[in-house]
Amino acid sequence: MSRIGARELLLGALLVLALVAGGACAPAAARPRAAQSAAADTCDGAAPSYRAEVEPLLKRYCLRCHAEGGDAGEDHDFTRYEVLHAQRTRFRAVIERGAMPPTGLPHPSPEERVRLSRWACLGAPDN
Numbered sequence: 740m741s742r743i744g745a746r747e748l749l750l751g752a753l754l755v756l757a758l759v760a761g762g763a764c765a766p767a768a769a770r771p772r773a774a775q776s777a778a779a780d781t782c783d784g785a786a787p788s789y790r791a792e793v794e795p796l797l798k799r800y801c802l803r804c805h806a807e808g809g810d811a812g813e814d815h816d817f818t819r820y821e822v823l824h825a826q827r828t829r830f831r832a833v834i835e836r837g838a839m840p841p842t843g844l845p846h847p848s849p850e851e852r853v854r855l856s857r858w859a860c861l862g863a864p865d866n
């Protein structure tokens with residue numbers, strides 16, 4: 740293969756990568772296999788609404804601990820949008836791993852987990 744050919748191939752590959760990685764989150768293919776879950780591959784399109792679609796799930800599954808006075812209220816008060824927004828990466832990680840809520844408590848359904856994860860992945864907008 741000539742030098743020019745190899746160079747063009749490289750540029751082409753970079754262009755494809757740039758297009759695929761255009762979103763805020765890495766494409767599924769670039770994530771390590773182990774980090775993927777049922778909620779992966781959902782980080783595109785329009786973000787679910789914080790007030791209409793995310794907050795009700797937080798109330799149902801999280802805020803009994805993640806509010807002032809709760810077990811996790813001091814560092815992770817998710818009744819405060821700014822706190823949740825700042826912790827959106829961790830939030831997404833625990834949702835995708837199914838690590839929260841702690842074992843024994845009602846967990847979000849797969850569809851609800853995808854919704855929470857997508858919202859966080861798409862920048863956790865105050866929408």
Ligand code: HEC
Nearest residue numbers: 800801803804805810811814815829830833839840841844
């Ligand atoms: C029964 C209480 C309880 C419930 C319900 C609960 N959590 Fe937690 N969560 C905790 C505790 C306790 C911690 C650790 C707090 C600390 O370290 O200060 C924690 C920590 C976290 C953290 C921080 C993890 C880290 O890496 O630092 C996140 C994010 C989180 N929870 C998300 C959630 C979400 C999302 C829900 C609802 C789907 C939820 N939690 C439901 C008790 C709870």
